[in-house]
Structures are given as structure tokens and as C-alpha cells.
Amino acid sequence: MLEKECPPAALRRAWANETGRVPGLWPKLCAMGVVGADAAAFSPLDLVLVLEETGRACVPEPVVGTFASGPGGGAAAATGLGLAVSPLVLYADSVERLVLEHEGGLWSLPPSRASLAPCPAVDGSRRLFEVSWDPGDAERLELDPRSVLDRAALAAAAQLCGTAQQLLDAAVAYAGQRHQFGQPIGAFQAVKHKLADVALRLEFARPVVYRAAWSMDPVHVSMAKAHASQAALLAARAALQVHGAMGYTVEHDLHMWLKRAWALAASWGDAAWHVQRVGEAVLRDRAAAPLDSPVSPGPGRLGTGR
Amino acid sequence: MDLTWTEEEEAFRAEARAWLEANVPRGLPSGDTAPGFALHREWERELFDARWAVVSWPREYGGREATLFEWLIFEEEYHRAGGPQRVTQNGIFLLAPTLFEFGTQEQKDSILPRMAAAEDLWCQGWSEPDAGSDLAAIKSMAVRDDSGAGWRLTGQKTWTTRGAFCTHLFGLFRTDPSAERHRGLTYFLVPLAAEGVTVRGFGRLDGDEGFAEVFLEDALVPEGAVLGEVDRGWEVAMDTAGSERELTLRSPGRFQATAARLVELWRERPDPGLRDEVVRAWMDAEAYQLHTLQTVTRLAGGGRAGPEASLTKLFWSELDVRLHETALRLLGPEAELDGPWSKGFQFALAGPIYAGTNEIQRNVVAERVLGLPRR
Numbered sequence: 005m006l007e008k009e010c011p012p013a014a015l016r017r018a019w020a021n022e023t024g025r026v027p028g029l030w031p032k033l034c035a036m037g038v039v040g041a042d043a044a045a046f047s048p049l050d051l052v053l054v055l056e057e058t059g060r061a062c063v064p065e066p067v068v069g070t071f072a073s074g075p076g077g078g079a080a081a082a083t084g085l086g087l088a089v090s091p092l093v094l095y096a097d098s099v100e101r102l103v104l105e106h107e108g109g110l111w112s113l114p115p116s117r118a119s120l121a122p123c124p125a126v127d128g129s130r131r132l133f134e135v136s137w138d139p140g141d142a143e144r145l146e147l148d149p150r151s152v153l154d155r156a157a158l159a160a161a162a163q164l165c166g167t168a169q170q171l172l173d174a175a176v177a178y179a180g181q182r183h184q185f186g187q188p189i190g191a192f193q194a195v196k197h198k199l200a201d202v203a204l205r206l207e208f209a210r211p212v213v214y215r216a217a218w219s220m221d222p223v224h225v226s227m228a229k230a231h232a233s234q235a236a237l238l239a240a241r242a243a244l245q246v247h248g249a250m251g252y253t254v255e256h257d258l259h260m261w262l263k264r265a266w267a268l269a270a271s272w273g274d275a276a277w278h279v280q281r282v283g284e285a286v287l288r289d290r291a292a293a294p295l296d297s298p299v300s301p302g303p304g305r306l307g308t309g310r
Numbered sequence: 311m312d313l314t315w316t317e318e319e320e321a322f323r324a325e326a327r328a329w330l331e332a333n334v335p336r337g338l339p340s341g342d343t344a345p346g347f348a349l350h351r352e353w354e355r356e357l358f359d360a361r362w363a364v365v366s367w368p369r370e371y372g373g374r375e376a377t378l379f380e381w382l383i384f385e386e387e388y389h390r391a392g393g394p395q396r397v398t399q400n401g402i403f404l405l406a407p408t409l410f411e412f413g414t415q416e417q418k419d420s421i422l423p424r425m426a427a428a429e430d431l432w433c434q435g436w437s438e439p440d441a442g443s444d445l446a447a448i449k450s451m452a453v454r455d456d457s458g459a460g461w462r463l464t465g466q467k468t469w470t471t472r473g474a475f476c477t478h479l480f481g482l483f484r485t486d487p488s489a490e491r492h493r494g495l496t497y498f499l500v501p502l503a504a505e506g507v508t509v510r511g512f513g514r515l516d517g518d519e520g521f522a523e524v525f526l527e528d529a530l531v532p533e534g535a536v537l538g539e540v541d542r543g544w545e546v547a548m549d550t551a552g553s554e555r556e557l558t559l560r561s562p563g564r565f566q567a568t569a570a571r572l573v574e575l576w577r578e579r580p581d582p583g584l585r586d587e588v589v590r591a592w593m594d595a596e597a598y599q600l601h602t603l604q605t606v607t608r609l610a611g612g613g614r615a616g617p618e619a620s621l622t623k624l625f626w627s628e629l630d631v632r633l634h635e636t637a638l639r640l641l642g643p644e645a646e647l648d649g650p651w652s653k654g655f656q657f658a659l660a661g662p663i664y665a666g667t668n669e670i671q672r673n674v675v676a677e678r679v680l681g682l683p684r685r
């Protein structure tokens with residue numbers, strides 16, 4: 005569905021249009037149950053692979069915000085989310101409602117009651133806004149900002165895995181096709197090892213993300229976001245280098261994925277922020293015997309998906 | 311996906327934990343020295359007598375027919391209890407899986423029980439002076455004995471781990487010099503007591519006599535010393551190499567136990583500048599465990615080890631170096647003292663070299679996992 009409805013050409017158009025989004029894509033995502041009313045029936049574990057695919061296709065839609073303020077958040081309408089750690093609100097002008105943190109609680113209001121100041125982003129499809137609003141105009145939600153943050157960080161981590169995979173695939177394809185010195189550049193060992201390193205970080209980030217989706221334990225989520233952010237940043241760096249100047253032009257599609265990787269890695273807590281949070285749990289109370297601690301539950305079957 | 315253990319698995323864990331807590335020996339010297347090796351051999355016998363030496367094997371060979379998950383649980387508990395290195399590892403973890411796959415009934419019946427009981431101790435004879443990463447360059451030869459009594463082996467193996475203390479060697483020998491390099495090799499099982507075999511032990515980086523070179527001069531071995539088909543030894547050997555990388559050699563419990571000790575060390579000497587490094591190393595040990603569970607799930611479902619095994623080898627070997635480097639930085643000026651961390655560090659540095667160097671593994675990942683061109 006995403007290959008058809010959200011190809012690079014559509015993404016490129018989104019960069020230039022008014023909302024930064026792909027017209028008509030949101031209802032289709034809702035119809036699939038990825039987001040929207042039907043998604044409430046699915047657990048994060050059910051959705052993690054789909055979230056990954058939205059990252060692979062670089063989908064420019066309020067997927068993370070809507071997923072994060074999901075079950076228990078009332079009507080699962082397209083949501084722009086603003087939390088203390090990620091204060092700017094994505095697509096605030098084109099979503100149906102805003103969910104915002106204020107004095108330790110979460111509040112909901114329609115965008116029409118807020119005042120929005122656009123903040124141009126490097127990823128041209130990410131329309132970010134600084135939102136000024138009055139809690140008097142908003143409805144208080146029975147949602148814990150920490151659990152919303154965990155859901156946002158998990159969704160971003162899953163998307164980062166997909167984005168990293170796409171960057172790796174693009175670099176592998178280019179390295180097989182571009183010739184210099186009479187051979188494909190992918191036959192040079194310096195290129196091979198760079199891409200092998202990306203495959204390595206990504207391979208070991210994924211199970212951490214899936215475990216977090218299964219448990220939704222905050223420490224597991226932080227490990228997932230940290231691992232996925234690092235893998236995606238490495239993928240972005242390697243993919244650009246392998247493409248040479250071709251990767252350095254906005255005329256090639258690659259740049260849209262690079263910029264998405266940078267943006268997702270920095271939002272909902274970057275790797276350093278999440279490592280800090282894991283450290284609080286591991287180095288203080290919970291790591292007396294890490295093998296026993298809830299941080300490391302006696303694991304069992306870890307499949308890729310359900 | 312379901313990350314909860316079953317009741318049987320929990321019971322298995324409890325039994326293993328209780329036995330290990332009561333029996334794991336404290337303060338054994340390195341098994342890579344002659345006196346240390348003898349003590350480790352006694353420990354291996356204790357493990358065998360209590361049926362913990364080879365939990366996943368069939369009962370008739372001394373095992374418990376444990377599932378792969380139970381094997382992982384045992385490994386976790388073994389390292390958690392501070393169990394010592396397994397001097398039997400090259401036999402039970404590397405040769406045995408290949409024997410189960412390629413061995414005749416007679417070979418299995420005669421070799422496996424003695425291996426499990428640490429009566430026979432096996433070392434690995436791949437490398438030669440001129441054949442390291444390029445294993446197919448080996449020159450050691452095997453020719454049929456004129457009398458028809460078996461094969462005559464001639465050549466030299468080197469870097470043979472614990473070769474000076476072992477009783478048997480498995481390795482590759484060239485049986486058809488006219489064939490293409492990877493063809494014409496045969497997998498042999500060689501008693502080191504055979505006439506014509508000389509073993510010389512020598513020191514590794516840490517000074518322990520963990521290495522050996524093995525010289526063979528017309529050493530006679532019987533027909534039954536061939537594992538798999540004659541001239542097809544490469545395929546058989548690659549099976550062992552796959553086990554070594556994929557799973558059996560380095561189970562996650564080992565690194566989680568090291569990570570737990572690193573966390574302890576940080577608490578004793580909380581250096582804020584190294585905090586993130588400690589946490590990241592700990593997180594990587596977790597990632598390795600989760601990845602292993604994913605692999606075990608795949609293998610339990612009938613999957614086979616593939617080139618992805620190279621990713622596993624890269625990850626554990628580099629994780630081990632990172633864990634120890636971080637510990638040494640926490641130790642500061644004491645890092646130069648001979649102790650468990652500096653010893654572990656020296657051993658960790660071998661990880662990126664043995665079992666196929668990490669450069670070779672990155673080539674494999676690039677060419678066979680990602681599909682990049684060979685030339």
C-alpha cells in the first residue's frame with residue numbers, strides 16, 4: 005500500500021505542498037487500522053512492524069503523535085503531540101486535535117483554538133509549530149505523559165529501523181551499480197565494511213525494539229530508542245558517503261531519508277537522553293542482579309512479529 | 311512473540327541454579343595451563359556426572375534432551391553462578407554439532423560419550439602457518455596407506471587452542487591435490503597419541519600456554535577417522551564454523567554476567583565521565599541476548615545457520631572488547647595490574663581474530679547478507 009500511495013515522488017510533492025503531507029494518505033492508513041479508531045484494537049506489538057514500514061517509506065503523516073496518544077486518548081483522530089522533551093508539534097496546522105503537556109498533565113484542544121508559529125525544519129515534509137495555548141480552552145486528558153512519551157519513543161524507534169533499512173538498501177543498490185576504476189564501488193572493501201557495520205547495528209537494534217513493543221516497559225523503550233537512533237544515524241552517514249556527490253543533491257531522493265533519520269533520531273529523546281534514562285534504572289536500583297531485574301525479564305520466544 | 315518462560319523452563323532454571331550454586335568451584339586457575347587444565351577436567355567430570363555437561367544432547371550420550379531454550383537457560387545460569395571456562399568447548403560446542411550431522415552411528419557412539427565425560431578432549435586443527443583467513447590454502451596432506459589400513463597424515467597445524475593438553479584433534483587435510491582448492495579436502499578425527507604426531511605448546515598474549523603447534527609425520531589413522539565424505543571436508547568444516555559463529559560458542563549469559571560485573575564496578579567507582587559508556591555496554595549485552603532469542607526461535611522452528619551468523623560473531627566479539635575496555639578505564643591506574651579484568655581484556659582481544667577475523671566476517675556480511683559484488 006505504501007509503495008503505491010507514498011512513493012518518493014509523492015513524498016517530494018509533500019515537501020512542496022501546503023501541509024507537508026500526502027493528500028488522501030491518512031484515511032488509507034486509518035482504513036488499514038494502522039492509526040485511527042481501528043488501531044485501538046491492536047497492541048504495540050501488533051503494530052510495530054507496520055510502524056517500521058511507515059519509516060521505510062518515509063511517510064509524512066502524524067503517525068507517531070497519533071499512535072502515542074492512542075488508546076485511552078479519546079477519539080483517535082490525527083494528533084499533533086507536544087511533550088516537554090519534544091516541544092514542537094508536528095503537523096499542528098493540519099491535524100484534528102493537539103495533545104499538549106502542561107504542568108505534568110496532558111490536554112487536548114483543536115488547533116483552531118491555539119496560535120501556531122511555524123518553525124521551518126530541515127526535513128521539508130516535517131511541518132513543525134510552536135504552539136501557544138490557554139489551558140482554559142483545552143480539555144484535560146486522563147493520560148500519563150510518561151506513557152505517551154514511551155509510546156512516541158517506541159513508534160519513532162520502529163520508524164527509525166525502517167528508515168535505516170531503506171537507507172541501507174539504497175546504498176547497497178547504488179554500490180552495486182555505480183562503477184569507478186573499472187568495477188562496482190561495492191566491490192571495494194572500504195565500502196563493504198562500512199555497509200556491513202550498518203547491517204550489524206540495525207540487526208541488533210530490531211530485537212530490542214520488538215521487545216519494547218512487547219513489554220512497553222519504559223526502560224526497554226529507552227533501550228529501543230537509543231539503539232534505533234544510533235543505527236539510523238550510522239545508516240544515514242554511510243548511505244551519504246557511499247553515494248558520493250549524488251547523495252549530496254536534493255535532486256536525488258536519498259536526502260529525504262537522511263533528513264528523516266536525523267529528525268526522528270533527535271525527537272522523543274535522542275540516544276543520549278535515553279541512555280541517561282536506562283542508566284538511572286541500571287546503575288542505581290535495578291541492576292543489583294541484572295539477570296533477575298525487571299529490566300531484563302527472563303525472556304522466551306522472540307519472533308519477528310506476532 | 312512471547313517473552314515469558316514456561317513452567318517447565320522455570321523448573322529447569324531452578325534446578326540448574328540450585329545445583330550450580332552448590333557446586334561451581336571458586337578460584338580455579340586458568341585452564342590454559344597444564345595444572346589448571348587438570349583441575350578443569352575434574353570440574354568437567356562433575357558436570358558430566360550430574361548430567362549438566364551437555365544438557366541438549368540425547369540421554370544415551372549423557373545429556374538431558376534439553377530444548378534450545380533450556381540450553382540458553384543453562385548457559386545463563388552457568389555464567390550467572392560464575393562457572394569457569396569450559397575446556398571441553400571445542401569438542402562439545404564445535405565438533406559435536408558436526409558429528410550429529412555428519413557422523414556415522416559408530417562414530418557418534420564411540421566419540422560422544424567420552425567427549426561429554428571429558429575423557430577425550432578435542433582441539434581444533436584448521437589453521438596452518440600459511441593458511442589463516444585463507445583456510446582453503448592448507449597444505450597438510452592425507453594419503454591412503456599402502457596396506458589399506460587407513461590414512462597417513464603429514465603436515466603442520468598451528469594456533470591449536472589447548473592442543474598441548476588435549477587428546478584428539480579434528481581438522482582438515484588435503485586428500486586430492488589436483489582438485490580445486492576447496493575440493494579435495496577431507497575432515498579427519500585424529501588421536502594425538504598416534505605415532506608420528508608431535509605437539510608443542512606455547513604462550514598466548516597473556517603468557518598462558520593456550521596455543522600449540524601440531525606436527526604430523528606419516529601419522530597413521532584408521533578409515534573411521536574420516537568424518538563425512540572423502541574430498542568433501544570443506545562442507546563439513548563450514549558446518550562447524552557456522553555453529554561457532556552463530557550460537558554455541560558464545561551464549562549471551564557470558565556477556566550479561568560480564569556486564570553485571572561492569573555495573574558493579576561502576577558502583578564501586580562511580581565515574582560520571584564513564585557512566586554512559588557503562589550503560590551502553592550493558593545495553594549491548596541486552597541486545598545480544600534478545601538477538602540470540604530471535605535466532606533460537608528461528609532455529610527451533612527448523613531454520614539453519616546462514617551467513618547472518620557473521621553478524622552474530624561481529625557483535626559478540628566487539629561487545630566483549632567494549633565491556634573490558636570500559637572496565638579498564640574505570641580501574642584507571644590499576645588497569646595495568648594482572649587481574650580478572652586485564653586477563654579478560656587480553657582474552658577479549660582474541661575474539662575479533664579467531665573464529666574467522668572480523669574483517670573476513672564483514673566481507674561475508676557485505677557479500678552474502680547484503681549481496682554486494684565480490685569484485
Ligand SMILES: Cc1cc2nc3c(=O)[nH]c(=O)nc-3n(C[C@H](O)[C@H](O)[C@H](O)COP(=O)(O)OP(=O)(O)OC[C@H]3O[C@@H](n4cnc5c(N)ncnc54)[C@H](O)[C@@H]3O)c2cc1C
Nearest residue numbers: 434435436437442443469470471660663664665666667669
Ligand atoms: C586465541 C586464538 C585461538 C585460536 N584457536 C585456534 C584453534 O583452536 N584452531 C585453529 O585452527 N586456529 C585457531 N586460531 C587461529 C585463527 O583461526 C586465525 O588466527 C584466523 O583464522 C586468522 O588467521 P591468521 O591469524 O593467519 O591471520 P591472517 O589471515 O594472516 O590475517 C592477518 C590480518 O589480515 C586480515 N586479512 C586477511 N585476509 C583478508 C581479507 N581478505 N580482507 C581483509 N582483511 C584480511 C585479517 O583480518 C587480519 O587482520 C586461534 C587464534 C586465536 C587468536
